Amino acid sequence: MNNDLAPGGKLTGDALHQLIAKLYPIMRSITGPGVRESLAILQTLAPLDIHEVASGSQVLDWNVPDEWHFKSAWIADASGKRIIDSADSNLHVVNFSVPVEGEFTREQLLPHLHTLPDQPESIPYRTTYYAEQWGFCLSHKTLESMGDGPFQVRIDAQRKPGVLNYGELFICGKSDREVLVSTHICHPQLANDNLSGMVLAAALAASLSTSTPELSWRFVFVPGTIGAISWLEQNQSSLSPIVAGLVITGLGDNSDYHWKKTRDGSLWIDQLMAQVLNEAAPSTHTLLPFSPYGYDERQYCSPGFNLPVGRLTRGVHGTFAQYHTSEDNLDFVTASGLSQSLELLEKIAAAANRDIIYQNLSPYGEPQLGRRGLYSALGANNDPGKLQMSLLWLLNQSDGQTSLSTIAAKSGISMSDLDEAARLLEEHQLLAPVRHASAD
Secondary structure (H helix, E strand, O other): OOHHHOOOOOOOHHHHHHHHHHHOOOOOOOOOHHHHHHHHHHOOOOOOEEEEEEOOOEEOOEEOOOEEEEEEEEEEOOOOOEEEEOOOOHHHEOEOOOOEEEEEOHHHHHHHEEOOOOOOOOOEOOEOOOOOOOOEEOOHHHHHHOOOOOEEEEEEEEEEOOEEEEEEEEEOOOOOOEEEEEEEOOOOOOHHHHHHHHHHHHHHHHHHOOOOOOOEEEEEEEOOOHHHHHHHHHHHHHOOOEEEEEEEOOOOOOOOEEEEOOOOOOOHHHHHHHHHHHHHOOOOEEEEOOOOOOOOHHHHOOOOOOOOEEEEEOOOOOOOOOOOEOOOOOOOOOHHHHHHHHHHHHHHHHHHHOOEEEEEOOOOOOOOOHHHOOOOOOOOOOOOHHHHHHHHHHHHHOEEEEEHHHHHHHHOOOHHHHHHHHHHHHHOOOEEEEEEHHHO
16 A cells, blocks of 8 residues: 555545555455455555454344355356356346356346346346345346347355454544444445445544544444444443444545434534535535435434434435446546545544534623734724634633534634634633533
8 A cells, every 4th residue: 555545644536546446346245255355455544443243143133144255156148158247347246146056048037137227238236135045237238138048147156154344443532422433345346335435434534543633533344234233232332422423425426415414403413514514515515304214324323322423425325327336436436526525524523523612711891802912903904804703703602502613603704713713712811611512
């Protein structure tokens, strides 16, 4: 791995795209060697701990499936020419298929073939994690060109007892209050969903590891659904420090940002995300209401846990043509899209860490800022400037109840500018921190 991918290094969009390209060919699933290989690559960027949950373990209402070990899959015509071959695309085989070998007619084979008639040149992505089935995915154009057979069919794969793996990294902050960042790691050869989330989560972890943040941060890299459920099973007695969470996925393209709110819809993280998105992407973001359908926020927000977790994406799953198809490839994710998303995630982290509630220590009338060198000497100046407006807003609103994010929303001043001004007022003993906004 290049030095520019080392923890603490400057991660460019090109470097992130190169990492996605390295992960792209690996056959991943919810279990098996592809998951381990992918986590090992992510460890070159962030020092993840790799955990194991044995096959057959009961996790909440589920059981951990066996490992899936895949070698190859193909369909050949009577002449031996391969019409479909997993060597061309990992999506050609239904993920987690059981092994099969034999001769089939077209009629016999059709129930095992999956296409997208509305997107005739795209290969769909399908899975069979919890059923003893097998199948192939192909373009509808290829299906229409196939004759009546017979066809030779082979899937060389095996399900066998082993473990489910997931990665985790805890960054201890000055506070024991935690922000959870979760991303799924199971999809094969889909660049945006979710290699983008995987590399961006690792990149954010690397960035936060360069200093001690105000809050503690926990990153989990889990197979979709069963991985999140396994993590919750193993950690259900230690979830109380989590004050906010983000499921991140689909952040590598150039479409607008979307924040799917928490189950409650009006928690601290919802308010913070609204503010950061208003600052960073004022005309290119949408706030979505909570829904029990989606990614692993479904598990974290299940009523028994009800964690304060939302989801950050660019395009929303199921609303763009590339979703769960072969068009979600290395051309769909861009260096600029990845770079923008990492910058946004770093802004979210900075805002979360510094969303402090302050108390004005000189609340009776405005304190005399001029003699402290904090105010322009030109009394008739009609443009007080960004810093001075930040100072005035902070002094007026810092009543021991109002957070920086709330003041930012009221004033139209960015949280970073308010934070800079707050530190200045602290130095002059005009403001004192009361508590972090997540404590409310």
